[in-house]
Amino acid sequence: MRHDSELDTDALIIGAGPTGLTLGIALLLQGKRVRVIDKHLEGLPYSRAILINGETMRSLEPLGVCASLRAAGQPVDGIELHVDGAAPCTLHGATGASGGPLLLPQVLTEQILCERYLQLGGALHRGYRFELPEGSCDGSAGAVDLLPIDASQPVLAVQYLWLFGCDGMDSAVRSALGLTWRGRSQREPGHAIDARLRQWTGRTNVALHASAAGFALILRIAPLTVRIAGTTAAQCHQVLRQLPVEAITWESSFNIQFRSADCYGKGQTWLAGDATHVHSPIGGRGLNMGMADALALAEAVARQDIDAYVAQRKPVAARWVRINYGMSRVLMGSALWSQLLRWALRFCVRLLLAGGGERLLQPLFVRIIRVNETQA
Numbered sequence: 214m215r216h217d218s219e220l221d222t223d224a225l226i227i228g229a230g231p232t233g234l235t236l237g238i239a240l241l242l243q244g245k246r247v248r249v250i251d252k253h254l255e256g257l258p259y260s261r262a263i264l265i266n267g268e269t270m271r272s273l274e275p276l277g278v279c280a281s282l283r284a285a286g287q288p289v290d291g292i293e294l295h296v297d298g299a300a301p302c303t304l305h306g307a308t309g310a311s312g313g314p315l316l317l318p319q320v321l322t323e324q325i326l327c328e329r330y331l332q333l334g335g336a337l338h339r340g341y342r343f344e345l346p347e348g349s350c351d352g353s354a355g356a357v358d359l360l361p362i363d364a365s366q367p368v369l370a371v372q373y374l375w376l377f378g379c380d381g382m383d384s385a386v387r388s389a390l391g392l393t394w395r396g397r398s399q400r401e402p403g404h405a406i407d408a409r410l411r412q413w414t415g416r417t418n419v420a421l422h423a424s425a426a427g428f429a430l431i432l433r434i435a436p437l438t439v440r441i442a443g444t445t446a447a448q449c450h451q452v453l454r455q456l457p458v459e460a461i462t463w464e465s466s467f468n469i470q471f472r473s474a475d476c477y478g479k480g481q482t483w484l485a486g487d488a489t490h491v492h493s494p495i496g497g498r499g500l501n502m503g504m505a506d507a508l509a510l511a512e513a514v515a516r517q518d519i520d521a522y523v524a525q526r527k528p529v530a531a532r533w534v535r536i537n538y539g540m541s542r543v544l545m546g547s548a549l550w551s552q553l554l555r556w557a558l559r560f561c562v563r564l565l566l567a568g569g570g571e572r573l574l575q576p577l578f579v580r581i582i583r584v585n586e587t588q589a
């Protein structure tokens with residue numbers, strides 16, 4: 214294989230997803246030389262995450278990306294509840310001290326991060342993959358050959374002081390380090406649809422439809438684009454039929470896993486983001502936790518105290534994977550107890566609404582948003 218002359222860097226980041234790009238920007242701002250590589254020639258054309266919470270926005274402020282993110286996103290200005298066909302109820306006022314959560318397709322988040330990363334002088338090599346045999350990496354600083362996706366291109370040989378695996382749930386860096394990836398899968402898949410509308414008719418940027426058949430959320434991710442996310446394809450399509458749809462732009466069922474890495478790395482090689490934890494999209498935390506990992510990791514590198522990174526982030530991830538598993542069983546599980554609990558929840562909401570309980574639900578909604586914001 215043909216080799217390019219060896220490239221030198223302080224930090225080699227595998228993965229140009231939200232975690233890798235956030236880490237790249239934070240390290241560049243410390244004056245480090247950074248190279249990010251990604252096996253895809255372009256960012257993925259579809260969006261997985263669509264929510265950035267207020268706490269994440271606050272912590273991204275020093276990176277110089279927040280104005281662009283806010284300009285591109287839609288605020289979570291409230292939620293419209295449709296429960297068992299009862300008259301809908303609108304709850305407002307989700308914006309907390311941090312400016313509140315923002316609905317923004319991951320494609321755009323990555324684009325904005327990438328522009329900032331390149332503007333700061335970061336090197337980006339697309340179309341190269343990191344691949345080493347399982348357990349063959351001892352974590353020390355060194356050199357690695359990155360393989361081109363297009364065989365006519367030269368191998369990229371990179372010498373690094375730090376290697377960071379931000380390469381998602383099937384992390385090749387985690388595998389090269391030989392780390393254990395523990396957890397379980399959910400039997401019930403989730404379903405999501407993105408659709409372009411002819412016009413916007415909603416009262417708030419989020420709506421929840423819940424019935425005995427399951428639930429579906431409508432999330433306005435651009436002025437005339439919605440994401441419908443729900444328990445089944447049928448449930449999502451039923452909600453979609455009530456909207457002035459121009460075209461479905463993306464649709465997918467996805468399997469849900471709850472996993473975390475036992476160890477976050479060793480020596481000069483560390484993992485962050487989905488490479489260390491995955492869970493269901495309920496709560497919209499995956500991307501937020503990846504960005505928080507990246508910022509904590511960059512700070513730990515600056516302070517030369519990597520133990521602080523693990524001590525800070527690992528318990529947060531373990532706790533959220535546990536809570537998220539419970540939430541997913543309740544909201545999506547097919548077991549009888551899950552169905553009964555969902556029925557009881559809907560019954561309580563209906564009772565509250567019948568008794569003019571919007572006044573009670575309103576502060577509860579604001580509180581849920583605030584608690585979610587402080588946990589990333």
Ligand SMILES: Cc1cc2nc3c(=O)[nH]c(=O)nc-3n(C[C@H](O)[C@H](O)[C@H](O)COP(=O)(O)OP(=O)(O)OC[C@H]3O[C@@H](n4cnc5c(N)ncnc54)[C@H](O)[C@@H]3O)c2cc1C
Pocket residue numbers: 227228229230231232233250251252253261262263264265319341342343344379380381382383384385405467485486487488494496497498499500501502503
């Ligand atoms: C349907 C769905 C909805 C979601 N909704 C939300 C939400 O609303 N809010 C939220 O916070 N999170 C959400 N998530 C989770 C979120 O998408 C992920 O947590 C997030 O993408 C993780 O970012 P990451 O950078 O760690 O990994 P990824 O986004 O997976 O990026 C990893 C990158 O590494 C590259 N890569 C992988 N292996 C290699 C290799 N060997 N060599 C080179 N490059 C490699 C990949 O090409 C990719 O670009 C959702 C997920 C799904 C599936």
